[in-house]
Amino acid sequence: MIAIFDNKGKAIAYGAMIHAWLIKNRIGYNASRWMDIDLSKSDNANEWYIKIPPDYEVLNKGIQKAQDRLQLPTDANRFVDKLPDNWRTE
Amino acid sequence: MTKVHGHISRLGVAGSLAQIAVLGTIVESGYTNPLNPSYVYYDDGITYIRKGVRDGYFVIDIRLTDDWEGIEDVDWKNLRSLKPEVATAPVLVSATVEDAAPADVILTYDKALDEASTPATTDFILAGKTISLVVVSGTTVTVTVSVAYEYGDTITISYTAGDNPIQESISGIDALSFSDQAVTNNIAETYPAVLDDGDTTFFYDPEELSTITKDGSNYVSRHNDFRGSGHDLLQATGTNQSLWLTPGTILYDGIDNFLQALFTWTQPGFIYAVVRQKTWTINDVIFGTGGTGVYVIQSATTPGIKANAGTSSSQNDNLVVNTWSIVRIYFNGASSKLQINETVATTGNFGAAALSGFTVGARSNGSLFSNIETGVIIGRKSAVGETDIYDYLVERIPT
Numbered sequence: 146m147i148a149i150f151d152n153k154g155k156a157i158a159y160g161a162m163i164h165a166w167l168i169k170n171r172i173g174y175n176a177s178r179w180m181d182i183d184l185s186k187s188d189n190a191n192e193w194y195i196k197i198p199p200d201y202e203v204l205n206k207g208i209q210k211a212q213d214r215l216q217l218p219t220d221a222n223r224f225v226d227k228l229p230d231n232w233r234t235e
Numbered sequence: 236m237t238k239v240h241g242h243i244s245r246l247g248v249a250g251s252l253a254q255i256a257v258l259g260t261i262v263e264s265g266y267t268n269p270l271n272p273s274y275v276y277y278d279d280g281i282t283y284i285r286k287g288v289r290d291g292y293f294v295i296d297i298r299l300t301d302d303w304e305g306i307e308d309v310d311w312k313n314l315r316s317l318k319p320e321v322a323t324a325p326v327l328v329s330a331t332v333e334d335a336a337p338a339d340v341i342l343t344y345d346k347a348l349d350e351a352s353t354p355a356t357t358d359f360i361l362a363g364k365t366i367s368l369v370v371v372s373g374t375t376v377t378v379t380v381s382v383a384y385e386y387g388d389t390i391t392i393s394y395t396a397g398d399n400p401i402q403e404s405i406s407g408i409d410a411l412s413f414s415d416q417a418v419t420n421n422i423a424e425t426y427p428a429v430l431d432d433g434d435t436t437f438f439y440d441p442e443e444l445s446t447i448t449k450d451g452s453n454y455v456s457r458h459n460d461f462r463g464s465g466h467d468l469l470q471a472t473g474t475n476q477s478l479w480l481t482p483g484t485i486l487y488d489g490i491d492n493f494l495q496a497l498f499t500w501t502q503p504g505f506i507y508a509v510v511r512q513k514t515w516t517i518n519d520v521i522f523g524t525g526g527t528g529v530y531v532i533q534s535a536t537t538p539g540i541k542a543n544a545g546t547s548s549s550q551n552d553n554l555v556v557n558t559w560s561i562v563r564i565y566f567n568g569a570s571s572k573l574q575i576n577e578t579v580a581t582t583g584n585f586g587a588a589a590l591s592g593f594t595v596g597a598r599s600n601g602s603l604f605s606n607i608e609t610g611v612i613i614g615r616k617s618a619v620g621e622t623d624i625y626d627y628l629v630e631r632i633p634t
Contacts, residue, residue, distance in 0.1 A: 160474075163473075164473065171450055171451055172452075173449070174450045174451070174452075174473070175448070175450060175456055176472055177471045177472065178471075178472055179472070179474055180473070180474040180475075181472055184491075185474075185491075196474045196491060199478075199488075200452040204452070227489075227490065228491075
């Protein structure tokens with residue numbers, strides 16, 4: 146699942162939150178960051194995509210407190226399964 | 236005169252078990268007392284006398300006659316002298332799997348074992364394996380598994396003594412049980428020898444877990460060259476990390492996954508890859524190896540692929556979607572080729588652009604992501620050994 150944002154700041158914030166959440170909840174997670182905001186923008190530069198970790202539902206099941214589980218962003222513009230074509234070129 | 240062939244099977248220091256065997260049959264057994272070495276004898280047509288201790292050795296004489304009348308007028312023959320030793324349990328000396336018999340775990344002990352006491356298969360544990368046979372012979376116990384081990388497998392064995400334990404051949408003293416004993420894996424690497432000729436630029440084998448760095452959800456941040464060239468595939472950004480799958484392939488999601496090694500190489504460059512297109516999307520890049528214009532790309536109609544090092548090849552339609560295949564790409568200027576399995580190769584001039592690094596699942600700049608799954612990938616500086624390498628990869632296609 147991919148969250149599409151039309152606000153760069155919100156995309157950055159959600160990507161940073163995913164990174165922190167994975168550090169805490171995915172064993173052995175050793176990425177230096179979840180995403181690069183400049184590489185996540187669309188070709189027309191007015192949207193940014195943030196991929197939801199594919200294993201987030203599995204990891205959520207192991208978390209007791211609901212507030213500690215990864216929630217889908219409420220401020221995303223929309224959700225898609227595949228990137229739209231305007232991310233397909235340089 | 237009765238001819239007797241006998242040997243002293245075990246002698247002990249004071250207070251330990253001593254046994255005398257003739258033709259494999261124990262004829263005398265008792266506790267030694269070398270400080271008081273009065274003679275003893277066993278008379279069943281054969282007479283034995285323990286003479287005593289001389290210079291720290293027991294000396295055993297066997298009388299070669301069955302009509303003994305007295306010690307002073309018989310024909311004695313000194314058979315053997317042995318250094319006194321204490322009867323002890325067999326000690327495990329080594330545990331190995333050899334290349335010649337990769338299904339056999341060989342346990343070697345420090346003394347002869349009782350071949351009539353064969354442990355049950357259930358007395359052993361070899362993780363992930365079914366044990367089909369146990370054989371005791373000489374100083375070894377051979378534990379056979381139903382599916383052979385392979386090069387690089389980590390093997391441990393546990394043994395719990397049961398009704399028929401591992402035991403010393405004469406004294407019957409049991410060997411100790413053990414747990415998680417490391418087994419030395421001497422199975423040789425099985426890749427073609429030509430890959431060691433100096434022309435191999437990279438060799439990625441995702442079945443070799445020691446070359447993979449992945450997290451608890453199997454997302455790959457590093458895939459090292461199996462032979463240690465240092466041309467290691469890396470991905471430090473979480474969303475771009477591809478997924479390692481059991482027993483040893485890597486899945487690229489076609490959204491943003493890729494792995495990349497940065498190094499320099501030049502044409503000619505030969506890439507061999509065990510790969511399947513999970514899906515086909517026009518202009519998605521399977522491999523990149525140079526500037527943004529050097530790649531193998533899904534184009535222009537399904538399931539076609541093309542290679543390009545400045546000039547696009549003709550379309551090759553033989554990489555069937557969702558089917559494991561071996562892709563061979565030879566970037567060699569006007570004499571380049573793109574071949575799937577043993578189908579007709581697409582040949583011609585693919586261009587003379589320099590090769591640089593190697594990217595899997597995307598173009599070199601991290602774009603045009605493809606939805607593919609990969610197995611072994613090999614890069615070479617030449618076409619030398621192509622047949623051997625191809626035949627090897629045929630055996631490495633996931634089943």
